[in-house]
Amino acid sequence: MNFFPLYDKIIVIKLEEENKIGDIFIPINENNILKGKIIKVGCGKLLENGNIVPLLVKIDDLILFKDNYNIEKYKVKNKEYFFLKESDIISIIK
Template sequence: MKFYPLYDKIVVTKIEEDNKIGSIFVPNNDNNIIKGKVLKIGCGKLLDSGIIKPLIVKINDIILFKDNYNIEKYKENNIEYFFLKESEIITIIN
């Protein structure tokens, strides 16, 4: 499926992390922070002045964001897509 996010919307997929180190099980974090990969980005944030400010995040960036009730989700073919705004991203990981 192709997505074309508008303005400051970003399409992200969750990066599944292995929660085992050797044979030791490591529990998931309790604060709902998700590691994801940016698939698509919109053209930028529309300011009150009518100017479009480009986004900082780029396609293929690895990010952390918090999964909460504001985040819109869509699931297709066992892939969960998250639609969020750049302001909802906690950090970009290098």
């Protein structure tokens, strides 16, 4: 399935990896902080004046994001896709 996110939407897949980033352990708790990989990005944020500001994130960036009620999810063949905005991202992992 091929998605084409609009404007400031970003499509992420959750990484089922160890809950560690380097030497930092991310506990699994009620905060629902997930590690993901960006697979598609929109063209940018549409401003009121009609200009489009490019997004800071790009395809293949690893990110931390919080799974909450604002995040749309779509499941295809046991693979879950998260549709979020750049403002939903907590951090880019380098």
